[in-house]
Amino acid sequence: MRALTAAHRPADASSSPFAGADLCDQAGLSLPGDAARPVFDHDLWDFTGVIGLPVQMAPRARRFEFTQVVDPGWRLVAKELILAMLAPHHPAVALLPRAYRTPLHLRSCAARLDELVRFFTWLHERRISSLAQLGSAECEAYLAHRRFVLDDHGCVVGEQSPGIRRSAAQAIIDLIDYRELFTADRVRPELRPWGGASASAIAEMRSGRQGNTTEPVPNTLLQPVLAAALHLVTVLGPHTAALHRHVCETRQISSLQAAGLRHGSPTAIADIKAVLEHHYVAAGIALPMIEEHDVEPRLAADWAPDDPLLMVATGIPARQAGYTQLWARWMPLLRGPFLDAVAQVGVQKQFGRDAAETPAADGCGMLPWTLPLHRSQAVALVGIVRTAAILLLAAAAGMRASELMELRIGCRRPVEEPVPGLRRYRIASKVIKGQPLGGTADEWVVIEPAYRAVELAEQLHDTQNEGGPLFGRFDFYTRYTWLRAWVNSPAGARLGLAPIPEGRITLRALRRTLALEMAYRPGGVLATKIHLKHIAVAATEGYASRPGGAQAELLAEVNKHEADRNLELVLAEFRNYQEGILPAGPGARSLTEFFASIDPGPATPDAAAPRTQRSDRDILNLLTKRAKTLHLGTANYCWFTDPSRALCLKLAGTPTADRPLVGMCDSARCPQATHHSCHRPVWAEHAEQTKTFLGALGKTRATERSRLKADRERALRVIAEIDAATTTASDQDTA
Structure with a gap:
């Protein structure tokens, strides 16, 4: 061991192996030709101009x-560490046995530097x-300092996240x-805290094998949120786009930026009088009103509370006449005309006057889509609708936050119609x-709806420059908080929007919700009445277009959830079988025999063979193969065990297909279909609707009457079979 430790070396950057290094050259980062290039010796490394950084x-x-x-x-230590992570192939770094072998992203390095600053500050405070x-x-x-959250008195009140x-x-x-x-300072060679464990193990982070x-x-939160987003985008969207154009035009004419x-x-006096006469009086347009927060300054400046001009935005007619403002010295001459x-x-x-009528969200008639608004309120409403477009796009497409932020103006691809009546909508972004x-x-x-949400977002953009960021970098939680506050305000209530309850929504949670809803279809229809099978079909086309793309990752997640769902359903039906609740339908016998092969149960009480009690793990292993056939x-x-027996494939003329055509299923006749208690409400509703239609038919509609x-x-026969099959053994004993 050397007698002189690194702690006694002078902090001289020239002694570092990175001295004078061009950071972007070492890290393989590209810069525009005229951009300043950061150097290792500088105390500020500015990577703002690096080409390809994510929005x-x-x-x-x-x-x-x-x-x-x-x-x-320590500053030199921090520089050397960060550059080593950016340039792992540098000769001074490549020899280190435990160094990273692939470059870290600038974003990761920024997070490492932030934590390093905290650590060095903590050491400095403890006189180390x-x-x-x-x-x-x-x-x-x-x-421990970073693990716990302390109050003002130093008492532990919480714990930080594993991250x-x-x-x-x-x-x-x-x-x-x-x-x-x-080169300036080092830890001791023998230092091995936490027994050499990894950072994830030390932080007690969950393993990826433990699931998402x-x-x-x-659903109690998703339903009103998506209903509000759909109403804002599809019903109020076109009117909001017109409002946005009006705001932009007014900004160019009557704002201080004109x-x-x-x-x-x-x-000046004559010019302002002419504006009042021609622009307002002759045209029958009301004078603009100042906002509420501007009233107090006027009252403080000795305006009378009952002055008819107290609420008039006198500066706007002045700017329309070509002047920055209406000066106090002009008011005596202009008071009469005003x-x-x-x-x-x-x-x-000023905005939203004579608003067009639109249907209320709760179906209670027509009403103006907005009440008159101040400029700030109009800008806020445009922002609310833009947030609704982001939310709808994220919920329907499952795009990540980074992918939404990479969307550009003009990202919508032309609508294709490969088959008459079947349209394909595509948008381009980056993974x-x-x-x-x-x-x-x-x-x-x-x-x-997702495609139209992008179209609306383009119309609500301040500029229409092709290729410009559509949404830019945004904080979704803040935007969602504003959206919820507006929906729950009198403005949202007036439109018939259901209040949004407390609860946090993230883009990651929306993506996971979409994956789960698609995996558990057709049981779930989004509250917005967008049937999930439509999303599934559109997304599947995306998977076929680019199997390794972002939608393929979502498909993999959906498939995993679908497999888990099938196994849960099969296990639930097996437990029902054990309790004497049997399936109904043409395929009931086959399914019951399969369950009997696993556990004789109540169906074979006199079985000669001794009953074997298997563990849950054994039962799941036996059910897994059967779960793969469930649709x-x-x-x-539908238990799609034999394609040759599938009625839907026979009707479609595709007997060798590897998946059933669920939309063509006639479950009352297909030998691989079963009915369960969860299906009874569907059949009962169908029977009731058919009864209603029969009562409405005239006497001459004999063919339709016979068919219905x-x-x-x-339907009644299926209901009776379900009721008979789901009667438990205990019910039979009681009877």
């Missing part, structure tokens, strides 16, 4: 501020001046793994997760 990456994360590390030696002073006790103390704990442990592990690289931890959005405004001129104009046309909020810097171009096949119909289960009567008799 989701915040500006702060693109600027590495090493001045946050007070100690010069050298990394050589670190021991296992200090490492444990820092992990934060992992970041804290990773900062220390990095200082150990890259120890030989540092993201909870789906509960071009060519003057402070005054000899003809009073006359108010008496003739009145005062009203960022798991892809090289710059992402990978990809296309999503979506349903029409859900709206009113039945047979249909109703079939």
